[in-house]
Amino acid sequence: MAANFQLPLQCLQYLEKRGAESQRFLIASSGGKIYSYAAETGQRLSSWPQDVDASNANNSKATETETGSEDQAPPEKKRKVSPSEEGPAETSKSTVKASTWSSIPCLVAHSNGDYVIALTAEDKCVRVLRLKDDGTLEQLSERCMPKRPCSIALTDDGNTILCGDKFGDVYSLPLLPGNEPYVAPKLPNRPKVPSATPLTVHSKRNLESLEQQLRYSQKNSTEEKNSLNFQHQLLLGHVSLLTDVAFVTVPQDDNFGKKRSYILTGDRDEHIRVSRYPQAHIIEGYCLGHTAFVTKLCIPQYAPGYLISGGGDDYLLVWKWSEGRILQKVPLVKQESETTQVTVRGIWATSIGGSNIVLVALEGSSNLQCFVLGSDGTLKPQDPIEMSGNVLDVAIMEKDSTIVVSVDCIREKGSTHEWRASPTSPSNLIESFRVKPGTENLEWEPVTESLVTNINMGGSSGIPADADTKQRKELNDVLYSLGNLRKKHGEDD
Amino acid sequence: MSTPPAKRQKRDQYRKRAAAAANEDTGKVKLPQKKFYRQRAHANPFSDHQLDYPLSPAHMDWSSHYPAFVNPDPEQKNLAGARKLLKDVEVVDIGCGFGGLLVGLAPLLPETLMLGMEIRTQVIEYVENRIQALRTQQNQLKNSSTTASESPAPAIPAEPATDGASPDAASTPETSNSPVPGGYQNISALRSNTMKFFPNFFGKQQLSKIFICFPDPHFKAKKHKARIISENLNAEYAYALKPGGLLYTITDVEEYHHWVLRHFREEGEHEASEGGVKDLFERVSEEELASDPCVEVMRESTEEGKKVTRNKGNKYVAVFRRKADPEWPA
């Protein structure tokens, strides 16, 4: 039998626990699971959700997936588990089963190192996990959002989660919900009569609407139905599809010690909006300059006055975001060619050895582009780093001058859908690079220590090399969905 | 619903002729007839339309919209290389329909540039032709009175039909044959989905008035996100309005009126609480509105307003004033 492919690490985060002795972890999502690793050795410390315990073992459906890294069955096989099948209702918090989701498209490490915020795809849940000293993960809360979230950010005090969803809304949620049960604010009793009467309807267009409403009101006529059973606040909304949320706090020049916070949001219709936080209904400005959808907003911690944005354009824009002013348009492809469409998958900023570095990955590209951000806000291109597979995510260990890159070991380099002929053993789940000290230009050297070998040896979940076309497509779509944001013109009225 | 080819062809021919005729400087200028510009009642504000919109307000070419207001200095160009105007657009009619509000407001504020925005293609085409015809009529009137040569035949006003199925009984000639202040040079319209692209056209605190007249009610609760008034969109309207600027609303749907009040937090569960859009808007009193001529235009000159009058329906008006931005919390 052919060897298995290993499911790539979709998201990768570095965490440092601030305790008596500092502990360092890498956290990765892969399929429906989250792994934690010791950042020094690459030793895998845990896999979440935990393996099914014995009492549930009679549920053959559940055992299919939870067999650890030697797993032969693809965990992303979707199984519909009805509540009755899920066993006792009061399953303890720590035994969450990865049965209702097949991927974790978003993972955010809390700056104090104690928490990880994860987004599970199909059930639209924001999950806060505690990272314990031994590296195991315990779920503290699960909050299912009304619409599929697409981006998660934390406020700089770390106490609030900002969650943007596909329908354009941004909610704020407390990181740790209070102990008291949530009481939804009472809605005033509004009479549930149709909003239109024959007196108010003067045209065919309104008449149609009224008929719809009458039909509808027989079923359910409550508007703004408030079904979230946890504390939350709707901060702002775009009519366009929202793609990314960023939070930034800047000191005021003229007012020593005073700070102001803003929330930046990007959407599919090329907009970047700058709103006050928490009074997000006050729009401070827009950064308008993209001609295609926006996918990523990056505000470097070392230069919070600048914004680097990218998306479906073949360039990045560097902004003085508070003025909506473009400082630089940075090309991402050598020659502008009509045929290649690029999509920015990630923008990461870090400060290593005195250099302010910006890293950029395009969707379905094995090339990690490197730039140095000058004090005037211009990006100077450096030599890129070539990976063994498409770049998926980057975790940065600033203290070690090291980056850890998760790469796609299933698809061919440069493709979002073509699979390799056969898996290599072990598969490259990650690669790591260190800034060469004492060189004038930014130069990287590969890290070969146990961190890399152990993570790659350890593998993830196996995907049979003979997976059929349908399954392959499903797996491709989980990892590479940004291209769908591009508008297909011609479907007009 | 597809239109029979013959009918469609007739329509297309009519519209081409009307567009050409609206520009002709001689002879009788007819105003376009609405029945040739009908279109499906609703356009989905969430879908991707093939829309033209500027990269940013500084990229918008207004020169073709307001030729009489183009800066005489040809060196004055905007970011897209288009000639600049002498002043900015300050009044916007969101979902302007067939343009009745603009035509009514034009002589009231002859020095103010006003723009109608409408998502439906055929409807906007009608408004464009209508405005062009009105401008041409006005030019002719001006020329005839100054040159006193052979006076052109008075313009033949078209009957503005309804966009509903029934023929419009009470069609009245909408243009007088006397010159009107501003000569309709100060109004224009363009196609846009304002729910998505408003910030592409107008910068921070650019506008002094926004009108939203008889917005589509979207009665179905599921469709309320398609309503053109919501707290989210109100934040965008607030961004574009100057402090002291006004946002006018009128509807014949009582429930929608209360929806408007709730979404400006003038009513409902958040009424008492500060924060939200309440930071940004306050309701204008009835007394003040009594002396505002714009309210009368909104009630009686819009096509929808006329329809409601004929059907003896109610009209609910609410106007909000943009407050200055609140201070940052200390």
Ligand SMILES: C[S@@+](CC[C@H](N)C(=O)[O-])C[C@H]1O[C@@H](n2cnc3c(N)ncnc32)[C@H](O)[C@@H]1O
């Ligand atoms: C009921 S009509 C009112 C027309 C006009 N204001 C009047 O009072 O006669 C509402 C108009 O809003 C337009 N509309 C709806 N959504 C829109 C959007 N997102 N952007 C621009 N126009 C829109 C519709 O096409 C329609 O013509």
